[in-house]
Structure formats: C-alpha cells, structure tokens
Amino acid sequence: MTTAIPATTPPGSALSPGVRRITLDAAGLTLSALLAEPAHGAPRACVVALHGGGMSAGYFDGRAHPGQSLLALGARLGYTVLALDRPGYGASAHALPEGRRLAEQSDSLHAALDDFARRHDTGAGLLLLAHSYGGKVAFTAAADAERRGPRDAGRRLLGLDVSGLGHRYAVTARELPDEHGHGHWTRNWGKLRLYPPGTFRDSGALVAPMPAREREEAPRWPETFASLAARISVPVRLTFAEYEAWWRHDDDTLAELREQLAGAPRVTVDRLPGAGHNISLGWAARSYHLRALGFLEECLAQRECAPAGR
Numbered sequence: 001m002t003t004a005i006p007a008t009t010p011p012g013s014a015l016s017p018g019v020r021r022i023t024l025d026a027a028g029l030t031l032s033a034l035l036a037e038p039a040h041g042a043p044r045a046c047v048v049a050l051h052g053g054g055m056s057a058g059y060f061d062g063r064a065h066p067g068q069s070l071l072a073l074g075a076r077l078g079y080t081v082l083a084l085d086r087p088g089y090g091a092s093a094h095a096l097p098e099g100r101r102l103a104e105q106s107d108s109l110h111a112a113l114d115d116f117a118r119r120h121d122t123g124a125g126l127l128l129l130a131h132s133y134g135g136k137v138a139f140t141a142a143a144d145a146e147r148r149g150p151r152d153a154g155r156r157l158l159g160l161d162v163s164g165l166g167h168r169y170a171v172t173a174r175e176l177p178d179e180h181g182h183g184h185w186t187r188n189w190g191k192l193r194l195y196p197p198g199t200f201r202d203s204g205a206l207v208a209p210m211p212a213r214e215r216e217e218a219p220r221w222p223e224t225f226a227s228l229a230a231r232i233s234v235p236v237r238l239t240f241a242e243y244e245a246w247w248r249h250d251d252d253t254l255a256e257l258r259e260q261l262a263g264a265p266r267v268t269v270d271r272l273p274g275a276g277h278n279i280s281l282g283w284a285a286r287s288y289h290l291r292a293l294g295f296l297e298e299c300l301a302q303r304e305c306a307p308a309g310r
Contacts, residue, residue: 016061016072023091024084027111032091034061034083036075037120045158045296046122047074048113049083052132052164052278053177053218054210056090057083059131059280065196068285070129070292077293080122084112086137088211099211102224106140110148117155124303125156127296131280132246133214135165136221143231159299160232161292163239163272163279166247167225167257176218177210190243190276199281206281229260235302236261237268237295239288241275265302268295 015021019036034057037043049060049070060083062068074081085091087108088099100108113126130138138160145157169176175184189195217224238257240249254269261267270291275284 014063016063016069018075019061019069019071024112025115026087026108029087029095029108029111030091031087031108031112032085033057033112034071035120036071036081038075038078038080041078042121043080043123044078045124045127045300046080046082046120047127047129047293047296049081050086050109050128050130050134050137051083051089052134053214054207055131055278056206056208057085058206059083059278062199062281062285064198064202064281065283065285068196068281070280070285070289073286073289074293079293079296080120082116084109086134088214089208093208096211099213101213101217102136102140103144105137106144109137109141110144113155122155124300125158127158127161127292127299129161129292130165131162132164132277133210133218135160135162136224138162139225139228139232142234143228157234158303159235159237159295161237161239161295163288164241164244164246164277165238166240166249166253167222167229167260168248168253169222170246170248173219177215187245188277190241190245190278194243194274194276194282194284195278196283203281226260230263232261232264234264235266235268235295235299236264237270237292239270239272239279239291241277241279241284242271242273243276246277 019034022033022035024031024033051057051059060070071081071083087105088096128138142157142160258267272279272284272288275282279288
C-alpha cells in the first residue's frame, strides 16, 4: 500500500517543492520513499533512485543549491522519480537493524515496485538510477528480472544508470567501511570545493548507519559482479567522478568491466569532471542528472525503433 506521510518533518529534512514522502509495501515490509510526479499529464517513464551505503533517499533531493535535486528536475521534465530508502534504512531501519543482503534487497525492491506500479502511472517503464552500494542492488535486481519473466509495460526495465560503483576496488579490504563509520571521509566526498556551501551542514539529515550485512558483503563484490554481469540484458551507463577514490576506473579496468557486461545491448562509461564520489550532492549534480535523463531518453528511443519482436 502506498501511504502519504504527514508533512511535519524533523529539522533539516525539508523537501523540494513537489516532492512528498510515501511508504510502500514490500511483501509485508514497509519501505519509505520520496516521490515527485509531473504536474501535468502522464509521465514519460519512471526513474527509481537507490542511495548508497550510509545515506538515505534524501541524497537525491539535494537542496544546498538550486537545481541540485534529481526528484525536482525529473518531475519538471516529465518523469516520475521515486527515491527509495533501501531495506535497513528509513522506515525499515527499526525492523531490520542488521539490514539485508543484496539478494534480499532485490526481492524487497521488486515487491515495492509492484506495489508502486499498481497505484501510479510509470509511463513506458523504469530506469534504475543508483549510487554506490545502491548500484549493487540495482545490478542484482536487473539480473533477477530475467528469472522473474516478462512484466507489463509499467514494470518494464529500460536500463541501468549507476554512479560511484565499479567492479574492482581501489582500496584494500581493511580500508572498506566498518562498524565505526562509513569509510574514509575524503574517499566519500573528495575536495570541499566540489560541493556547494551548506552541503555538510545539511548532510546530517541524509546520512544513516550502514547496516552490518552490507558491510559484510562488500569485500565479495568483485566476484558477485562477475556472476551478475552475465545476466544483464538492458543498456547500462556507468559514471565515475573525476575524484572517485573507492573504485579503479583506468582504461584497462573499464575494458574488463565492459567485457563482463557482454550481454547488455549497450554499455556507456562516462567520467564527470569536477565531481567527488557523492555526485548528486555536488556542484556537478545537475550535469549528472541531465546526462542520466538523456540516457533514459536514448533507452526510450531505442525501444521505439527496435526490430519487431524485440
């Protein structure tokens, strides 16, 4: 069931105009989310945004500078944008203090999207737009979609747009986030000048503890990615910030990544100048979001001109 949440919110958690809080039923688990829909007419498609580890759905509604919010921008350009608090965050944090593993998060995501699509117009289908650990969930959900069989148009997966995630770490296992924090500050953010004034004052309302099960799975991601990549059959776009420090993104590593995604009809890798790991909270946020929505338009155009039966 999709439920509106009262407008009263804690200090520092105000939303952009047109963005509202809802909850979704994920097979009995309540997930909180932020939602923005076009003011007029049906949406062209629906962007489903998945935050990284130690963050929340508010990551996609940055307000330190005008135009920073993906939710507000997407709705203004004719898309529905749904930013979910992943299992173990937001409304489900109390019920899942240890969080959930990737496969379990994928199941919850599919159930929540089934609930959402029953009550909201999603246009031509869904783009999973994800950041960092959220990208791991997006890849898992896209791979799982194959075994779930055909979906109606409203639940058709159009593509994956993932930032802040690769398949080879640029750090050792001992440098990954642990129970004492979310990892090294400079790797998460990069240089201070990459973010508008007020970003770090307001970020306290966006961050959240990273659940234990997410931390436990992190070292196994290179092997996990290899098993998932072979089952991805939609277009993929990956964005690496200029100052990305968690992931290797040299030419040889990216060539290997593309090889593993051989089943995807198209793989695009972009590098975003003037950005740190938390792209959607930086000065480069609007540039990234516009590029992501442009990729969604490419996916829509590709679908329209595809040969009959595909």
